[in-house]
Amino acid sequence: MSEFFSGLTGMRILSLDCPAEELSPGDLIHLETPINPTGTAVSIEALAQKAHSRGAFLLVDSTFAPPPLQDPFAHGTDIVMHSSTKYIGGHSDMLGGVLCVRNNYAGIPNNGAKIAEKLRHERLLIGGVMGSLELWLGLRSLRTLNLRVSRASNNATSLVAWLNSTITPTSPIAEVHHASLQAEKNPEDKQWLAKQMPNGFGSVFSITLRNKRMARWLPSKLELFHHATSLGTVESLIEWRAMTDARADERLLRVSVGCEDWRDLQLDLERGLKEVEGFEEK
Numbered sequence: 001m002s003e004f005f006s007g008l009t010g011m012r013i014l015s016l017d018c019p020a021e022e023l024s025p026g027d028l029i030h031l032e033t034p035i036n037p038t039g040t041a042v043s044i045e046a047l048a049q050k051a052h053s054r055g056a057f058l059l060v061d062s063t064f065a066p067p068p069l070q071d072p073f074a075h076g077t078d079i080v081m082h083s084s085t086k087y088i089g090g091h092s093d094m095l096g097g098v099l100c101v102r103n104n105y106a107g108i109p110n111n112g113a114k115i116a117e118k119l120r121h122e123r124l125l126i127g128g129v130m131g132s133l134e135l136w137l138g139l140r141s142l143r144t145l146n147l148r149v150s151r152a153s154n155n156a157t158s159l160v161a162w163l164n165s166t167i168t169p170t171s172p173i174a175e176v177h178h179a180s181l182q183a184e185k186n187p188e189d190k191q192w193l194a195k196q197m198p199n200g201f202g203s204v205f206s207i208t209l210r211n212k213r214m215a216r217w218l219p220s221k222l223e224l225f226h227h228a229t230s231l232g233t234v235e236s237l238i239e240w241r242a243m244t245d246a247r248a249d250e251r252l253l254r255v256s257v258g259c260e261d262w263r264d265l266q267l268d269l270e271r272g273l274k275e276v277e278g279f280e281e282k
């Protein structure tokens with residue numbers, strides 16, 4: 001994918017952990033946190049410092065942690081992006097995106113409105129204008145954003161804790177990945193994570209099963225989780241990741257938890273996992 005963009009524009013793409021010295025004024029760090037598909041987080045503040053030390057900017061794709069979970073501006077971000085197809089819409093019925101610019105973009109006081117105007121003008125010329133029905137659906141959904149996101153976040157954290165507690169050397173689940181387990185696994189992340197996500201973690205997490213066959217079949221054994229690629233909706237989704245991403249571990253499933261009662265989701269997973277536990281790789 002990155003070759004595709006650089007081929008069109010000649011843009012040079014560096015890795016996120018490149019030395020700060022490789023950045024120049026006007027460069028953009030594009031950070032997604034929490035990360036797809038694991039749901040683990042990256043320090044926004046550390047990357048804001050790195051970008052600003054070289055006159056570069058930081059954009060955070062905060063799709064996986066919408067309000068009230070994360071405020072990237074509070075940690076030095078210049079531009080915040082959301083796929084509003086996900087939590088902002090929240091009902092699998094619209095496509096859209098949101099870009100927000102801080103009011104002292106690039107350290108210049110009160111210039112947010114000017115930058116926003118420039119972005120609107122570009123949108124007009126490029127034609128990425130949202131349909132009025134999508135816009136209406138998105139605005140209506142904003143009224144329940146906090147309720148939905150908080151509920152899904154609590155649901156996911158409860159499920160993650162339970163799934164993690166079921167791991168044994170022979171259990172179908174080999175590993176669970178989520179920001180709620182991150183501080184335990186990497187104690188050095190504890191402090192910034194508590195500051196960055198003070199109201200809970202995202203509702204996407206992933207699980208690694210013992211083998212590919214278990215991972216391929218588990219979604220079809222579940223009744224409350226739809227097997228689908230999207231995320232951030234009121235209904236829970238599960239995806240065998242290798243189906244859409246050829247680079248993914250073939251034992252990995254991504255879960256996007258919705259607003260159901262988490263104990264119903266737990267029972268569904270418990271039953272589904274029992275059905276695949278004897279599956280061996282052919």
Ligand SMILES: Cc1ncc(COP(=O)(O)O)c(C=O)c1O
Nearest residue numbers: 032036061063064083084085096
């Ligand atoms: C983190 C993130 N950003 C952006 C997008 C693109 O969103 P859209 O489907 O609204 O184009 C996605 C889609 O999955 C995503 O996961």
